[in-house]
Each structure stands twice: as C-alpha cells, then as structure tokens.
Amino acid sequence: MTVRIGRADDVPAVLALFDVVAAEGRWIGREAPVDHDVVTERVIRCIERDDHLCLMSERDGRIVGNLVLQPDGHGRTEVGMLFGPDARGQGLGTEILTAAVDWARNQPELFKVVLDVWPHNAAGLALYRKVGFQVEGYLHRHWRRQSGELWDVVVMGLPLAP
Numbered sequence: 001m002t003v004r005i006g007r008a009d010d011v012p013a014v015l016a017l018f019d020v021v022a023a024e025g026r027w028i029g030r031e032a033p034v035d036h037d038v039v040t041e042r043v044i045r046c047i048e049r050d051d052h053l054c055l056m057s058e059r060d061g062r063i064v065g066n067l068v069l070q071p072d073g074h075g076r077t078e079v080g081m082l083f084g085p086d087a088r089g090q091g092l093g094t095e096i097l098t099a100a101v102d103w104a105r106n107q108p109e110l111f112k113v114v115l116d117v118w119p120h121n122a123a124g125l126a127l128y129r130k131v132g133f134q135v136e137g138y139l140h141r142h143w144r145r146q147s148g149e150l151w152d153v154v155v156m157g158l159p160l161a162p
C-alpha cells in the first residue's frame, strides 16, 4: 500500500471511486449520477495548486482511495476523502489522513483542518477522532438529499497550531 501525490492521469480512477461511493447513497454529499466535470475540475485544482493537496491511496497498482485538502483562503483547509467498499476498515484511511495532516502542519498559512461528516458514518467519526479531530458542532436537518430528506451534519475540527 502506498500513499502518493495525485497526478492528472489519476482522474479517471477517482471518478470511478466517486461513482461507486455515490451509488451507495450513504457516505458522501455527492449523489448519483456524479457530475464528472465538477469532480474533475476539483481534483485537477487540488493537484495543480501548491496550497491544495491531492493524495492517492494505491494498492497493487490500483487506486483504492483519494483525499483532497482545499483551503478556504482564511487559514482553514477542508478534508474530503473516500475509499471504495473493498478497501475500508484496513487502516488505509488512517494512513492517508495522517499524511494529509502532517502536510497541513507544514503549511504556515494554515491553522486548522475542518470537515463535515454524517452522524451515521461510524467509520468516518472513528477515523477522525483517532487522528485528533474533535466534534465542534452539530447541524440539524442541514443537508438536503435528492430524495428531499434533510440530513444532520457533524462538524469536526483539528487545530494545527498550539
């Protein structure tokens, strides 16, 4: 298993990951059918810009996970990450998120890593707590799904500076 910086030729594999995870309908904000142009634009931006980060988790030459860090221009950077169903629960999320937080600690302009997670995402909550994130807020009926359901959102943060 390898964690490495993303490249432009990884984009098709990342799109395939988004398609699989979005089709599960439980873990990420994007829903099927995933807008490939929007995801491609975001991944390419994270690859090309020095203040963004795009990491790939690779196993046996195949991309099984992706993580991006996107700064908001005010000292915070937001995590987005996903693994396919066959790659979860094996420590790969811990490995890639730890690498991303280490990178963020070396960016002088950043002071905090932030993320949103659904309250039913037990693996996500466990991973983020393990890496040092704390729950900072709970937003009730905050995210509208295509079905019309309104889902709650847990807001988590990890301060980088003392």
Ligand SMILES: CC(C)(COP(=O)(O)OP(=O)(O)OC[C@H]1O[C@@H](n2cnc3c(N)ncnc32)[C@H](O)[C@@H]1OP(=O)(O)O)[C@@H](O)C(=O)NCCC(=O)NCCS
Binding pocket: 021, 027, 028, 081, 082, 083, 084, 087, 088, 089, 090, 091, 092, 093, 094, 095, 116, 117, 118, 121, 122, 123, 124, 126, 127, 130
């Ligand atoms: C959420 C996700 C990124 C976590 O990554 P992962 O590789 O599965 O997590 P890890 O294997 O590194 O496990 C991290 C911790 O979570 C715990 N954990 C893993 N799966 C779990 C589960 N289903 N329920 C409860 N805890 C779980 C592990 O035990 C581990 O803690 P430990 O080392 O103390 O035992 C991954 O499962 C995933 O991509 N899920 C689908 C997409 C998604 O939810 N993305 C994030 C949206 S906010």
